[in-house]
Amino acid sequence: VGEPEVWLLLIAAAVVTYASRLLGVIFAGRLAATGPLLDWVACVAYALLAGLVARMLLIPIGPLAATTMPERLAGVAAALLVFFLVRRNVLLGVLAGTATLALLA
Amino acid sequence: VKTSPFARGIRESIGAPILVLGASYVGFGSLVRSSELPLVQGLFSTLSAWALPGQVAVVELWAVGAGWLAIATAVWLTNLRLMPMVMALLPGLRRPGVPRWRYWAAAHLIAVTSWVIAMRRTPQMPVEERLPYFFGLALALWGASLTGTAIGFFLAGTVPTEVSLGLVFLNPIYFLLILMPGDLRDRQQIIALTVGAVLGPLFHLASRDWGLLLTGLVAGTIGWLGGRWLEARRG
Numbered sequence: 191v192g193e194p195e196v197w198l199l200l201i202a203a204a205v206v207t208y209a210s211r212l213l214g215v216i217f218a219g220r221l222a223a224t225g226p227l228l229d230w231v232a233c234v235a236y237a238l239l240a241g242l243v244a245r246m247l248l249i250p251i252g253p254l255a256a257t258t259m260p261e262r263l264a265g266v267a268a269a270l271l272v273f274f275l276v277r278r279n280v281l282l283g284v285l286a287g288t289a290t291l292a293l294l295a
Numbered sequence: 296v297k298t299s300p301f302a303r304g305i306r307e308s309i310g311a312p313i314l315v316l317g318a319s320y321v322g323f324g325s326l327v328r329s330s331e332l333p334l335v336q337g338l339f340s341t342l343s344a345w346a347l348p349g350q351v352a353v354v355e356l357w358a359v360g361a362g363w364l365a366i367a368t369a370v371w372l373t374n375l376r377l378m379p380m381v382m383a384l385l386p387g388l389r390r391p392g393v394p395r396w397r398y399w400a401a402a403h404l405i406a407v408t409s410w411v412i413a414m415r416r417t418p419q420m421p422v423e424e425r426l427p428y429f430f431g432l433a434l435a436l437w438g439a440s441l442t443g444t445a446i447g448f449f450l451a452g453t454v455p456t457e458v459s460l461g462l463v464f465l466n467p468i469y470f471l472l473i474l475m476p477g478d479l480r481d482r483q484q485i486i487a488l489t490v491g492a493v494l495g496p497l498f499h500l501a502s503r504d505w506g507l508l509l510t511g512l513v514a515g516t517i518g519w520l521g522g523r524w525l526e527a528r529r530g
Contacts, residue, residue, distance in 0.1 A: 192332060195363075199363050200344075200353065202363065202370075203349065203353045204344050206374065207344045207377065208402075210371070210374050210375050210376075211381050214385065215381055218385040218386055223386040226519075230516070231379050231383045232383040235376065235382075236474070236484050236488050237494075237511045237514035238380075239491070241511065242348060242376065242470075243467050244491070245506075249500070251355060253460055254464060256460075269472060281314065284469050288462075292458065293457070295460055
């Protein structure tokens, strides 16, 4: 059933993760369904996601750290190319990107 | 036959969202196995946290022997993005008469995939259909994530390294593609995404802990102001 220390860690991770979502619910209570403030919050959320994805691709941690920057960039380029050529087909784009990285690495 | 919004939410998830997110979690499941953690702990993580970058951070940092305060801080800062995500989506799903706990439950199911899809689809729906649609979509994705975690755990070690590497790459590539703006008129969003993608890695190099948060605030504000300025100029 695993080490107690890891259980504590996973519970702590769940608590801090839900805390962010809960704060979101609380602050959302004061936000109107449309308006400039909501637009700003959405912009911050999109910027956070873009920053996170760019960081995951350019400065990866874990197994991807063993691949080189040109290998990952080739994967990104293949994914974007196929995605836009095949009428924004996410599945084919993702397949092209991961296959490119898997073949190069 | 008119289907319920809940069923339409489930149907929305079928195809790329379920396959890619499920496969991303196959990557997580095999990471759990290779870090010598049991399956229950992997499943608990997917069930209770359900935000892949943070889950990966926990397992990887634990595997390299990081202290648990350091791990909790890293997860907290990685997942702080969920706060503005919930704030941006929930007001649109809300309507009078719905018990509060449903929003608390919905918030737990807000993660990148469900959020991006719901942000695009729900504004075009009647208000009363939005929340059930979101639950259908997100519960299906959550289920696929749990299934993926288990499959990955059992497959770990049996697949070639290239495949497991591809599975880890899947997640950021998928996020990248679904974040590609569909509507070029949404200038605020496009600027925020572009500036965020540039600043994200730079700010991360400056500060591993606070870089992401700063990226959101700076790039988000630039996108918001820039979009408003462009709108005003067009008159």
